[in-house]
Amino acid sequence: MADWxxxxxxxxxxxxxxxxxxxxxxLKTRGVPKGAMTLIDDQTAESLYYEMIDLSNFxxxxxxxxxNTISALASLGGKGAFIGKVRDDTLGDRFRDTIHYxxxxxxxxxxxxxxxxxxxxxxxxxxxxxxxxxxxGACVELGPDDIDPDLIISSQVTYLEGxxxxxxxxxxxxxxxxxxAHGGDGKVxxxxxxxxxxxxxxxxxxxxxxxxxxxxxxxxxxxKSLYRVDEFDEALQYVRGHCEIAALTRxxxxxxxxxxxxLHVVDAEDLTSVxxxxxxxxxxxxxxxxxxxxxxxxxxxxxxxxIAAAEVIGHMGARPEEPLDKLIENKLRIKI
Amino acid sequence: MADWxxxxxxxxxxxxxxxxxxxxxxLKTRGVPKGAMTLIDDQTAESLYYEMIDLSNFxxxxxxxxxNTISALASLGGKGAFIGKVRDDTLGDRFRDTIHYxxxxxxxxxxxxxxxxxxxxxxxxxxxxxxxxxxxGACVELGPDDIDPDLIISSQVTYLEGxxxxxxxxxxxxxxxxxxAHGGDGKVxxxxxxxxxxxxxxxxxxxxxxxxxxxxxxxxxxxKSLYRVDEFDEALQYVRGHCEIAALTRxxxxxxxxxxxxLHVVDAEDLTSVxxxxxxxxxxxxxxxxxxxxxxxxxxxxxxxxIAAAEVIGHMGARPEEPLDKLIENKLRIKI
Numbered sequence: 160m161a162d163w164x165x166x167x168x169x170x171x172x173x174x175x176x177x178x179x180x181x182x183x184x185x186l187k188t189r190g191v192p193k194g195a196m197t198l199i200d201d202q203t204a205e206s207l208y209y210e211m212i213d214l215s216n217f218x219x220x221x222x223x224x225x226x227n228t229i230s231a232l233a234s235l236g237g238k239g240a241f242i243g244k245v246r247d248d249t250l251g252d253r254f255r256d257t258i259h260y261x262x263x264x265x266x267x268x269x270x271x272x273x274x275x276x277x278x279x280x281x282x283x284x285x286x287x288x289x290x291x292x293x294x295x296g297a298c299v300e301l302g303p304d305d306i307d308p309d310l311i312i313s314s315q316v317t318y319l320e321g322x323x324x325x326x327x328x329x330x331x332x333x334x335x336x337x338x339x340a341h342g343g344d345g346k347v348x349x350x351x352x353x354x355x356x357x358x359x360x361x362x363x364x365x366x367x368x369x370x371x372x373x374x375x376x377x378x379x380x381x382x383k384s385l386y387r388v389d390e391f392d393e394a395l396q397y398v399r400g401h402c403e404i405a406a407l408t409r410x411x412x413x414x415x416x417x418x419x420x421x422l423h424v425v426d427a428e429d430l431t432s433v434x435x436x437x438x439x440x441x442x443x444x445x446x447x448x449x450x451x452x453x454x455x456x457x458x459x460x461x462x463x464x465x466i467a468a469a470e471v472i473g474h475m476g477a478r479p480e481e482p483l484d485k486l487i488e489n490k491l492r493i494k495i
Numbered sequence: 496m497a498d499w500x501x502x503x504x505x506x507x508x509x510x511x512x513x514x515x516x517x518x519x520x521x522l523k524t525r526g527v528p529k530g531a532m533t534l535i536d537d538q539t540a541e542s543l544y545y546e547m548i549d550l551s552n553f554x555x556x557x558x559x560x561x562x563n564t565i566s567a568l569a570s571l572g573g574k575g576a577f578i579g580k581v582r583d584d585t586l587g588d589r590f591r592d593t594i595h596y597x598x599x600x601x602x603x604x605x606x607x608x609x610x611x612x613x614x615x616x617x618x619x620x621x622x623x624x625x626x627x628x629x630x631x632g633a634c635v636e637l638g639p640d641d642i643d644p645d646l647i648i649s650s651q652v653t654y655l656e657g658x659x660x661x662x663x664x665x666x667x668x669x670x671x672x673x674x675x676a677h678g679g680d681g682k683v684x685x686x687x688x689x690x691x692x693x694x695x696x697x698x699x700x701x702x703x704x705x706x707x708x709x710x711x712x713x714x715x716x717x718x719k720s721l722y723r724v725d726e727f728d729e730a731l732q733y734v735r736g737h738c739e740i741a742a743l744t745r746x747x748x749x750x751x752x753x754x755x756x757x758l759h760v761v762d763a764e765d766l767t768s769v770x771x772x773x774x775x776x777x778x779x780x781x782x783x784x785x786x787x788x789x790x791x792x793x794x795x796x797x798x799x800x801x802i803a804a805a806e807v808i809g810h811m812g813a814r815p816e817e818p819l820d821k822l823i824e825n826k827l828r829i830k831i
Contacts, residue, residue, distance in 0.1 A: 392759045392794050412748060412762075420756040423728045426748075458728050 164313035165264065166237040166452040167348075170306070170336055171225025171320035172298040173243030173267075174277040175250045178289075178437065178475055179214035181282040186290055191282065196291040196353045198325065199280075204294035207280050216475050221257040222279055224352060225320040227438045227477045231445030231467050233261040234483040237452065240264035240310055242336075246297035250276035264310070270300040281437055283475065289437040295326075302328035303335045311339040315452045316374070318444070321352030324360040337371040346403075348374035350444055351381040358384055373403040374451075376444045382407055406447050406461065408440060414465065416457045425461040428469040428490075438477025442467040446483070459491065466490050500649035501600065502573040502788040503684075506642070506672055507561025507656035508634040509579030509603075510613040511586045514625075514773065514811055515550035517618040522626055527618065532627040532689045534661065535616075540630035543616050550618075552811050557593040558615055560688055561656040563774045563813045567781030567803055569597040570819040573788065576600035576646055578672075582633035586612035600646070606636040617773050619811065625773040631662075638664035639671045647675040651788045652710070654780070657688030660696040673707040682739075684710035686780055687717040694720055709739040710787075712780045718743055742783050742797065744776060750801065752793045761797040764805040764826075774813025778803040782819075795827070802826050 186193050189207070199207070211217060221230075229239040241258055245251030247269040254276060258265045277296035281289050301323070311317055317340040323329035337347045349364075349372045351357050357364060364385060368375065375398065377385065382394040382405075391407075395415060398405045404418045413427040446467035450460025466487055470479050522529050525543070535543070547553060557566075565575040577594055581587030583605040590612060594601040613632035617625050637659070647653055653676040659665035673683045685700075685708045687693050693700060700721060704711065711734065713721065718730040718741075727743075731751060734741045740754045749763040782803035786796025802823055806815050 390762075390794070392761055395758075395760055415760055422731075422758045424731055424751055424760060425728055426726075458726070 163315040164238070165240045165310070165315065167229060167232055167316045167318050167448050168240040168242065168310055168314035169225035169229040169318045169320070170242045170323065170332065172223045172277060172293075172295065172322055173226060173245045173254055174223035174279045174293065174298065175219060175254055176222030176279050176281055176437070176477060177208060177211060177219050178281045178283060178435070179211045179217045181214055181284060183284055186282060186284070191290055191292060193284065193290050194288050195355045196293055196322065199292045199294050201274065201294060201296070203292070204278060204280065207292060208278070211280060216283070218475055220476055220478065221254045222438070222477050224322060224350065224441050225318055226258065227441035228318060228445045228448070229263055230258070230261055230478050231442045231471070231483060232449055233263050234479045235445060235449045235463070235467070235487065236484040237449045240314060242267050242305055242307065242310065244270055244297050244301040244305065246270045246273055246276045248275050250278065251297065266307070267305050270297045273297045273300045283435045283437065287433040287436050287472070289435060299326055299328075301332055303332045306332050306336045306339070308339050311336050311345065312343045314340070314345060316346045316348050316448055318348045318448065319350070321350055321356050321364070324356065324363060330363070334371065341371070346373040347371055348376065348448065350376040350440065351385065354380040354384040357381050361385060368401050375402045375405045376408070376440070376447070377405070378408045378440055379410070404451070404457070406464070408443055414443070414461050416461050418457060421457065423458050423461060425458060425465065428465045430469050430472060432473050434473055435475045436472055438471045439468040441477060442471040442479065462491060463487055499651040500574070501576045501646070501651065503565060503568055503652045503654050503784050504576040504578065504646055504650035505561035505565040505654045505656070506578045506659065506668065508559045508613055508629075508631065508658055509562060509581045509590055510559035510615045510629065510634065511555060511590055512558030512615050512617055512773070512813060513544060513547060513555050514617045514619060514771070515547045515553045517550055517620060519620055522618060522620070527626055527628060529620065529626050530624050531691045532629055532658065535628045535630050537610065537630055537632070539628070540614060540616065543628060544614070547616060552619070554811055556812055556814065557590045558774070558813050560658060560686065560777050561654055562594065563777035564654060564781045564784070565599055566594070566597050566814050567778045567807070567819060568785055569599050570815045571781060571785045571799070571803070571823065572820040573785045576650060578603050578641055578643065578646065580606055580633050580637040580641065582606045582609055582612045584611050586614065587633065602643070603641050606633045609633045609636045619771045619773065623769040623772050623808070625771060635662055635664075637668055639668045642668050642672045642675070644675050647672050647681065648679045650676070650681055652682045652684050652784055654684045654784065655686070657686055657692050657700070660692065660699060666699070670707065677707070682709040683707055684712065684784065686712040686776065687721065690716040690720045693717050697721060704737050711738045711741045712744070712776070712783070713741070714744045714776055715746070740787070740793070742780075742800070744779055750779070750797050752797050754793060757793065759794050759797060761794060761801065764801045766805050766808060768809050770809055771811045772808055774807045775804040777813060778807040778815065798827060799823055
C-alpha cells in the first residue's frame with residue numbers, strides 16, 4: 160500500500176456561492192428551472208445578484224461541488240487537495256483563503272485577464288430544495304495545463320465533478336487527470352453532479368464510465384437519466400459492472416452501494432431539520448471517500464457520508480458548520 | 496418444467512379475523528403489546544371480543560396469514576390450495592366456504608372434538624398499525640397427518656407460515672411438507688410472520704433456513720431479529736446465501752430482493768390511503784409468489800407484491816376488496 164500524501168484531490172469549478180431564501184413564485188416569474196443547475200451569463204448574474212440581496216438569509220461563501228467535497232473531507236480529518244480556476248480578484252482571493260484555512264492544498268494559478276471569479280446564485284425554496292444559477296466566469300479557463308501530475312500521482316483518489324463536462328477544455332483536463340491517476344495506483348471518482356448535466360452529456364459520461372471511472376457517485380435522478388430508465392432498480396442493474404464502486408444516493412431513502420457482487424442498502428440518517436439541501440451530495444461524497452481511503456467497509460463509509468450530508472442539510476450553505484470528525488465519533492462511536 | 500396443478504399450497508393457521516378500530520389507550524389499559532401478535536387463552540379471547548363489539552369499524556372475516564396469502568393469490572388469478580385446521584362449528588364452516596368461494600382447494604378435515612375455530616382479535620390504531628391477539632382454538636390440532644402428500648407434490652411452491660412454529664405438532668407438519676416438496680421439483684417458502692415469533696424460535700428458524708427453505712419472506716424487524724443485528728444492511732448481508740431467494744419488505748421503503756448475486760431495490764407503491772396494515776405482508780407474499788410461479792422477473796414479482804399490499808392497506812381487513820388481477824393489469828400495463 161502506497162503512503163499517500165493526499166487522500167483525495169478534487170477537480171472542479173472554483174465558485175463562490177451566493178445563497179438566499181426565495182419562494183416558488185420568485186423562480187417562476189424569472190423562468191428559473193427549479194432544482195436544476197443552469198448556466199447564466201454575466202448580465203443575468205449581475206441582475207439576479209442584486210435582486211437576491213433583498214431576500215432573506217442572504218449568505219456569500221466559498222462553494223463549488225468538488226471544492227465542497229474536499230472541504231468536508233478536511234473537516235473529517237482527511238488530507239485534501241483541490242484544482243480549480245479563480246481570477247486574481249477579491250472573490251478569488253477569498254475562495255483561496257478559505258480553502259487554505261482548511262488545510263487543503265490548492266495552488267492552481269489564478270487567471271489574470273479572464274472574466275471574474277465564478278459565482279453560483281442559489282435560491283433555497285421553502286421545501287429546502289436548491290436551485291442554482293451559475294455564472295462560470297474564470298472557471299472556463301481551466302484546462303489540461305492546470306492538472307499538476309505530481310498532485311494527482313500523490314493522491315489516493317482523484318475526484319472529478321461532472322459539471323466540468325460542460326466545457327471541452329475542462330473535459331480534456333478531466334481525462335488527463337484520470338489517465339495520470341491510473342498510471343499510478345490511484346483511483347478515479349466521478350460525481351454526475353446534476354440530472355440536466357447528464358442529459359447534456361450522456362454519451363460522454365457513459366464512455367468515461369467504461370474507460371476511466373472506478374468510483375461513481377450519483378443521485379437517483381442522475382443515475383436514472385444516465386441509463387434512460389424510469390425505475391431506480393433498473394439503473395441499479397445497469398450500473399453494476401460499469402464501475403468498481405457505485406454509491407447511489409436517494410435522499411430520505413438513504414443510499415445503495417454496489418461493488419461487484421457486494422451490495423449495501425443504507426438508511427438515511429434521522430434529520431433534526433431540513434433547511435437547505437445545497438451541498439448534501441458533496442458532503443455525502445466526502446464522507447464516503449473518507450471512509451474508503453481510510454479502509455473502512457462500504458457500509459461505514461456510506462454512513463459517514465449520510466451523517467455528513469445530514470449536517471449540511473440542517474443549515475443554510477453547502478459546507479459543514481460543525482467539525483465533522485467529532486460528529487462522526489459521536490454518532491458511530493468510533494474514533495476516526 | 497412440470498405442469499403444476501397448483502401454483503402455491505399454503506400451510507397455516509385457519510383463523511377468523513375480528514377487527515375493530517382502537518386507540519393506543521385501549522391497548523395500554525389492557526396491557527396489549529402494540530404491533531405484535533400475542534397468543535391468548537379462550538377466556539381473554541371472549542372478554543376482549545365482547546369489548547370489541549362496541550368499537551367502531553367492527554368486522555368479522557376469514558383470515559390467517561397463509562390463508563390470506565392464498566386468497567390474494569386467487570384474486571390475482573393464481574391456482575391455490577390451503578392446509579389448516581378448523582373445528583366443525585359455524586365459524587369453521589364460514590372459513591371453509593370463503594376459501595372455496597375463491598376457488599381454492601381446501602380439504603383438511605375439520606376437528607370434531609377440539610376447541611372451537613380459532614379467531615384473531617385485531618385492534619387497528621389510528622396510525623393504521625395492527626395489533627393481534629390470537630386465540631388458536633382448533634388450530635392446535637394441526638399435525639403431520641394433515642399434510643396431504645399429493646397436494647404438496649402437485650404444488651410449485653409450498654408456503655409455510657412462521658406462526659406454526661409456536662406448536663410442536665405444527666412444526667412437524669411443516670418439516671414433513673418441506674421434505675415432500677423437495678422430494679419432487681417443488682420449492683419451499685417461509686414467512687417469518689412476526690418479530691416476536693422469531694424471538695421465540697430463532698434457532699429453529701435458522702436451522703430450517705439452512706436446510707429446507709428456498710424462498711424467505713421477512714419484514715425489516717423480523718430479519719433484524721433473526722440475525723440479532725441493528726441495521727437492515729447487516730441482516731441483508733447475512734441472508735444472502737442463506738436461501739435461494741429472500742424478499743425483505745420495509746413498509747414505505749419498499750422491498751429488497753436477493754437471489755444469489757442478483758439484488759433488487761424496489762420502491763413502495765404510492766398509497767392513496769393508509770387505513771389498516773393487517774395482511775399487507777400476506778398480500779405482498781401472494782404477489783411475489785404469483786410473479787415467480789408465472790416466471791416473471793424478480794423486479795416485476797416484487798412490484799406485484801407491492802401493489803397487492805397497497806390495496807390491502809387501503810381498507811379495513813386483511814383480504815383484497817378489488818380483484819387484484821385487474822389492478823395489476825392497470826398498474827403494470829401487462830396482461831397477467
